[in-house]
Amino acid sequence: MIIERVSVGELEANCYIVACKSTRKAIVIDPGDEGPKIADYIDANGYHLEALVATHGHFDHIGACAYLKEQFQAQMAIHALDAGMLVDPMKNLSGMFPGLERVVAPPADVILDSDDTVTAGRLSLSVVHTPGHTPGSICLVGPGVLFSGDTLFRNGVGRTDFPGGDPDMLSESLSRLVFALDDDVRIYPGHGPDTTVGRERTRGLV
Secondary structure (H helix, E strand, O other), X not given: OEEEEEEEOOOOEEEEEEEOOOOOEEXXXXXXXXXXXXXXXXXXXXXXXXXXXXXXXXXXXXXXXXXXXXXXXXXXXXXXXXXXXXXXXXOOOOOOOOOOOOOOOOOOOEEEOOOOEEEEXXXXXXXXXXXXXOOOOEEEEEOOEEEXXXXXXXXXXXXXXXXXXXXXXXXXXXXXXXXXXXXXXXXEEOEOXXXXXXXXXXXXXX
């Protein structure tokens, strides 16, 4: 598995290009902004983009979806409970803050839920529904890795003060998610540096 991180947008969201080593087929997780920058990275490395996956529907995680879908004809995937956020700037928060460009992404081609998988070549990531930051937040789990979106960060957890956030639900989601993972699983969050399950468990954040 190849994992490339590209920091995008004013909020410096982490966009991940995750590719199969043998086939170069790839998934882009959370393409939040700067579509041309992400596309150039894909082309420069010879990746073949097959899917765009949003861990949740906030604007800083979906802002480049329209550009990349048009460029690569990749499928757009998100959880059902956040699917409406793709096409509604008020729901994805871009319409709530003065000065922000309103974000409208393509409608979902694929609706995800727990126990689904996202594949590209021989690469397979399992979907875990982790509501709390948003109702439809998901994490993606692969061998030794966790793409946590805004559910879990190094030294912190996702905000729950936006519409649809629920601190009790987030706490439950984290307990279920982390209980099933080994300490050495590396966490790739939606913002900030990566970490490990063991580190965050030891700090008492999960």
